[in-house]
Amino acid sequence: MKIVDLKVELFRWDAVANVRYGAHSAARGASQSCLALVSVLTDEGVKGHSFLGAYSRSAELDALSLVRALKPMVVGEDPLDRERLLKRMMQRIKLTTYRAVGAVDVALWDLAGKVAGLPVYKLMGAFRDSVPAYASSEVLGSVGDYVEQAQRMKAEGWKAYKIHPPADWREDIAICKAVREAVGGDYPLMLDSTWSYTYEETIRVGRAIQDLDYYWYEDPLPPEDLLNYVKVKQQLHIPIVATEYSAGGFAGFAPWIVNQATDVLRGDPAVKGGLTACLKAAHLAEAFGMNFEIHHGGNSLNNVANLHLMCAIRNSEFFEVLLPDEAQKYGLVEDIKVGPDGMLKAPSGPGLGVEIDFDLIRHNFVADVV
Numbered sequence: 001m002k003i004v005d006l007k008v009e010l011f012r013w014d015a016v017a018n019v020r021y022g023a024h025s026a027a028r029g030a031s032q033s034c035l036a037l038v039s040v041l042t043d044e045g046v047k048g049h050s051f052l053g054a055y056s057r058s059a060e061l062d063a064l065s066l067v068r069a070l071k072p073m074v075v076g077e078d079p080l081d082r083e084r085l086l087k088r089m090m091q092r093i094k095l096t097t098y099r100a101v102g103a104v105d106v107a108l109w110d111l112a113g114k115v116a117g118l119p120v121y122k123l124m125g126a127f128r129d130s131v132p133a134y135a136s137s138e139v140l141g142s143v144g145d146y147v148e149q150a151q152r153m154k155a156e157g158w159k160a161y162k163i164h165p166p167a168d169w170r171e172d173i174a175i176c177k178a179v180r181e182a183v184g185g186d187y188p189l190m191l192d193s194t195w196s197y198t199y200e201e202t203i204r205v206g207r208a209i210q211d212l213d214y215y216w217y218e219d220p221l222p223p224e225d226l227l228n229y230v231k232v233k234q235q236l237h238i239p240i241v242a243t244e245y246s247a248g249g250f251a252g253f254a255p256w257i258v259n260q261a262t263d264v265l266r267g268d269p270a271v272k273g274g275l276t277a278c279l280k281a282a283h284l285a286e287a288f289g290m291n292f293e294i295h296h297g298g299n300s301l302n303n304v305a306n307l308h309l310m311c312a313i314r315n316s317e318f319f320e321v322l323l324p325d326e327a328q329k330y331g332l333v334e335d336i337k338v339g340p341d342g343m344l345k346a347p348s349g350p351g352l353g354v355e356i357d358f359d360l361i362r363h364n365f366v367a368d369v370v
Helices: 060-074 082-090 098-116 120-124 143-155 169-183 199-211 226-235 249-258 275-287 300-312 358-363
Strands: 003-013 033-042 047-052 130-136 160-163 189-192 216-218 265-267 292-294 319-322 343-345 365-368
Touching: 003 060, 003 358, 033 060, 033 098, 047 060, 047 098, 047 300, 060 082, 060 098, 082 098, 082 275, 098 120, 098 275, 098 300, 120 275, 120 300, 130 300, 143 160, 143 169, 160 169, 169 189, 169 199, 199 216, 199 226, 226 249, 249 265, 249 275, 265 275, 275 292, 275 300, 292 300, 292 319, 300 319, 358 365
Parallel strands: 130 160, 130 319, 160 189, 189 216, 265 292
Antiparallel strands: 003 033, 003 365, 033 047, 130 343
16 A cells, blocks of 8 residues: 555634633634644545644644655655654654644554554554543633632533643632632642743642642643753652653653653643654653653544543543633534543544544635645
């Protein structure tokens, strides 16, 4: 089998929610974004698909670099040679992005699953077929808003609740205290401070939330500040979760491990270069007795890929669902959905196992990227 074409089609994502999760994702002025449908076509008629882009990161620039830097490298190749193709694509990373590499890699896994007649998580080597989900808040307007949302998520059966705070350390501590009091002492809570604090603020907030028995403390410092992450780990006993946007993709995890700068590794196919890279990262983490917690994928098909990945590994505890849940879903006929038991079940069809809404894509078509 040979790849005969790699198509990238931009389509509008209408009515994008005006939400933010930290300073890195400031509220949008526009209500529209663009996704790209990435399609790997073969001489045997089998196709693999993925989405490129997110509500807060329109796909145009990533899509252009994908076509210019990566398409010439994969057309004519065997689509089942994912390991070799990933290595070749990563040699071009200075000309493109991890998101572009990740989109090609996810499409190759979708294609391989269809060839094998297996869902991706079975092809990877299944560990389970369902996973627990946690609700990951947007930045809300008041302490009361966080309290109400956390209580509602707990009542609806979600397994845990994570706070994206306003990123003023005093206000953040007040929110964390109020939410803990509202949901009780036995409900898992996390704090994701989105790289917003100084070292001193990180310690103050960390001491407060570890006394409140928060489950983990995520990204308090910028990802380039590895030295202070080491110091934070020495000062606090709450588990630290980092590396979501650390430099270097899969290869960039090594200094975090050897310097003992984080307790948990973090990533997803969009920001680390695909399912192949994330599967490597999860196995690397497992060898060091660490979890690999999977970050929200930015679009519906990436989140399906995340679900397959999590079902194929044993060292990942919670599936992230950004709130509001429906605002993050676009482009599939039927999206994955958390059940009343707080669990997500993996699709059972071949490949990614979900139906893309090709009618919607045709209706909202913008351009072929060439």
